[in-house]
Amino acid sequence: MSSTPLFRNATEPVWCDGCGDFHVLDGLCAALEGMGREPRNVALVSGIGCSSRLPGYMESHGFNSIHGRALPIASGLKLARPELTVIVTAGDGDIFSIGATHLVHTVRRNPAITLFVMDNGVYGLTKGQQSPTTPPGTQMRTAAQPVGDASVDPLSLMLSLGCGFVAQAYAADQPAMQQLMQQAIEYPGFSFVNILSPCPVFRGGMGIYKELRRSISRIDDSGHDPADLAAAHALLASAEAPLAGILFRRDLP
Amino acid sequence: MQKVIVGNHAVSWGVKLARTEVIPAYPITPQTQIVEELSEMCASGELPARFIKVESEHSAMASAVGASAAGARAFTATSSQGLALMHEMLHWAAAARHPIVMADVNRALGPGWNIWTDQTDSLSQRDTGWLQLYCENNQEVLDTTIIAFRLAEALDLPVMLVLDAFYLSHTSEPVDIPDQALVDSFLPKREAHYKLDINEPHAFNALVKPDDYMEMRWHMHDAQRRALELYPQIESEWLALTGRYYGMIEPYRTDDAETVLITTGTVTSTARYVIDERRSRGEKVGLVKIKMFRPFPVEAMRAALKGIPRIAVIDRNISPGNGGIFAQELRSALYGSDSDAAPQFNGYIVGLGGRNVTPDTINGIIDHVQSGETVDRPDIWVGVKA
Ligand SMILES: Cc1ncc(C[n+]2csc(CCOP(=O)(O)OP(=O)(O)O)c2C)c(N)n1
Ligand code: SF4
Ligand SMILES: [Mg+2]
Numbered sequence: 001m002s003s004t005p006l007f008r009n010a011t012e013p014v015w016c017d018g019c020g021d022f023h024v025l026d027g028l029c030a031a032l033e034g035m036g037r038e039p040r041n042v043a044l045v046s047g048i049g050c051s052s053r054l055p056g057y058m059e060s061h062g063f064n065s066i067h068g069r070a071l072p073i074a075s076g077l078k079l080a081r082p083e084l085t086v087i088v089t090a091g092d093g094d095i096f097s098i099g100a101t102h103l104v105h106t107v108r109r110n111p112a113i114t115l116f117v118m119d120n121g122v123y124g125l126t127k128g129q130q131s132p133t134t135p136p137g138t139q140m141r142t143a144a145q146p147v148g149d150a151s152v153d154p155l156s157l158m159l160s161l162g163c164g165f166v167a168q169a170y171a172a173d174q175p176a177m178q179q180l181m182q183q184a185i186e187y188p189g190f191s192f193v194n195i196l197s198p199c200p201v202f203r204g205g206m207g208i209y210k211e212l213r214r215s216i217s218r219i220d221d222s223g224h225d226p227a228d229l230a231a232a233h234a235l236l237a238s239a240e241a242p243l244a245g246i247l248f249r250r251d252l253p
Numbered sequence: 254m255q256k257v258i259v260g261n262h263a264v265s266w267g268v269k270l271a272r273t274e275v276i277p278a279y280p281i282t283p284q285t286q287i288v289e290e291l292s293e294m295c296a297s298g299e300l301p302a303r304f305i306k307v308e309s310e311h312s313a314m315a316s317a318v319g320a321s322a323a324g325a326r327a328f329t330a331t332s333s334q335g336l337a338l339m340h341e342m343l344h345w346a347a348a349a350r351h352p353i354v355m356a357d358v359n360r361a362l363g364p365g366w367n368i369w370t371d372q373t374d375s376l377s378q379r380d381t382g383w384l385q386l387y388c389e390n391n392q393e394v395l396d397t398t399i400i401a402f403r404l405a406e407a408l409d410l411p412v413m414l415v416l417d418a419f420y421l422s423h424t425s426e427p428v429d430i431p432d433q434a435l436v437d438s439f440l441p442k443r444e445a446h447y448k449l450d451i452n453e454p455h456a457f458n459a460l461v462k463p464d465d466y467m468e469m470r471w472h473m474h475d476a477q478r479r480a481l482e483l484y485p486q487i488e489s490e491w492l493a494l495t496g497r498y499y500g501m502i503e504p505y506r507t508d509d510a511e512t513v514l515i516t517t518g519t520v521t522s523t524a525r526y527v528i529d530e531r532r533s534r535g536e537k538v539g540l541v542k543i544k545m546f547r548p549f550p551v552e553a554m555r556a557a558l559k560g561i562p563r564i565a566v567i568d569r570n571i572s573p574g575n576g577g578i579f580a581q582e583l584r585s586a587l588y589g590s591d592s593d594a595a596p597q598f599n600g601y602i603v604g605l606g607g608r609n610v611t612p613d614t615i616n617g618i619i620d621h622v623q624s625g626e627t628v629d630r631p632d633i634w635v636g637v638k639a
Contacts, residue, residue, distance in 0.1 A: 100308065126285055
């Protein structure tokens with residue numbers, strides 16, 4: 001695993017071998033360094049979960065905060081120190097379950113904060129319960145019956161809320177993910193990237209990487225115009241495979 | 254039937270035997286095994302309850318309130334941050350008089366993040382109106398779960414049963430699992446005193462003006478205090494059926510004792526071992542275990558400690574700015590009860606965030622209180638690094 005000296009600290013991650021979050025960490029370090037940012041000008045806020053350990057592995061300011069509350073904490077931080085680059089890195093459970101109400105209102109206020117959800121479709125830290133992004137029908141190790149509840153689609157949720165920058169990345173595709181990270185961080189309002197970051201231990205084993213690499217459909221290749229909201233909805237509705245790229249981007253004055 | 258099970262599964266078995274009808278759940282370490290086992294019991298049909306995976310602990314308690322308002326027997330389990338997030342709903346469940354039972358696995362609150370045992374989570378909910386029962390071993394956990402429903406439904410008040418993280422939650426012990434028929438005879442189906450009924454519509458929880466609010470709180474408080482009489486009666490029935498009795502408090506080798514420890518949870522078992530050892534050397538030492546924290550058994554504690562010259566309270570919790578919470582409660586319970594012979598009363602803070610409380614720790618406390626050394630603080634912190 002390549003580590004970027006500037007943004008990576010010396011702490012060894014406690015993630016399992018094969019965890020997608022290693023890729024997110026590497027990618028974020030490289031993306032920030034590539035943009036010429038300095039650790040002292042970046043604040044990372046997470047909630048709690050495996051993914052939320054990420055700020056602890058970086059040289060920048062880091063908050064491993066409360067389950068679900070990363071967005072309001074980041075909002076306060078950004079208000080107090082607007083010159084900082086404020087990034088929220090959290091899990092799908094954290095953001096779409098216990099903290100879901102904060103999404104609605106953070107999007108409405110549109111602060112210049114970037115949200116990277118490390119979406120593994122499971123509660124990793126508590127050892128494998130269904131999360132809001134676990135597809136119905138999935139058999140979890142922690143339940144006798146397959147998931148019965150409908151899942152949340154992060155992209156369509158964020159489009160519907162009116163988020164000005166909505167994208168999805170695949171953690172193991174470093175160049176594309178790093179580029180998306182940089183575009184999201186540069187976006188002047190609230191930006192959102194859903195990062196497909198596998199949990200091979202509790203969702204799908206190592207085979208999930210091959211499956212994702214094979215199935216992902218790149219938005220760029222489809223000729224989609226990210227400024228077109230109706231087209232973004234239509235693309236999502238017709239997508240048969242996970243999308244990667246910028247789905248919607250509204251230019252702000 | 255005897256089974257070797259962890260404390261968490263002892264809770265699940267109790268909930269199953271109580272024929273619980275609705276279980277809303279959100280995972281949190283070290284509680285998660287309780288609800289996972291229950292979800293398996295529901296899926297296999299062993300427990301015909303409705304199980305719902307909610308999006309937070311606040312919603313878990315809110316769903317339990319809804320189910321209880323419809324007359325169902327409802328249960329959930331949580332720990333630490335989850336209990337703290339529920340706080341608003343805890344007040345609601347109690348004041349709306351819902352006999353919900355909840356297990357709290359004692360775990361330290363953040364920051365710093367810590368998953369190990371510490372009683373501050375449950376004790377800081379002391380003014381919500383919930384009854385609180387602390388357990389020492391897995392058999393007591395199972396029995397208390399069943400007893401909790403009886404008590405809750407008799408009083409229309411929610412009951413929290415509390416067990417230590419890992420020392421009980423994840424430790425296996427042999428547990429006698431009573432027969433379903435025995436439990437059914439002890440705990441019949443819930444007959445809700447008030448419930449949503451389509452034949453007799455009610456609106457619940459409307460605005461209550463100053464004219465009536467105080468009475469609502471008085472009734473709630475009065476019901477809490479009635480538990481002091483009712484609990485021993487209910488436990489006596491359990492004794493007749495199973496041969497097991499715990500008591501609101503349990504004095505252990507306190508006859509003629511000159512030094513008495515006050516303990517809760519698994520620290521009690523360690524302290525029993527220390528007491529036995531020192532008794533075998535002829536020392537006059539004993540302990541009183543507190544099982545019931547709410548309502549606080551004031552009279553029972555006064556009686557148990559009458560004439561004891563030295564009391565050492567062991568608190569695995571902290572109310573910052575004051576001291577250990579059991580020590581505070583006990584000190585005020587004893588105030589004025591024996592004005593001729595006020596005991597030496599020391600409060601010790603131990604084991605926060607899961608730090609081990611060993612026989613050495615407890616021996617050190619006994620040595621300290623016996624030395625008669627006077628301390629000018631209400632709380633003595635044991636083993637804090639400089
Ligand atoms: C209020 C509260 N409830 C529950 C928990 C337990 N908990 C910790 S992380 C987590 C979910 C983690 O899932 P996710 O956010 O998807 O992160 P992942 O571990 O998958 O990266 C839960 C339920 C908690 N810490 N606080
Ligand atoms: S449990 Fe899953 S999400 Fe957590 S560190 Fe391991 S692989 Fe990653
Ligand atoms: Mg997750």
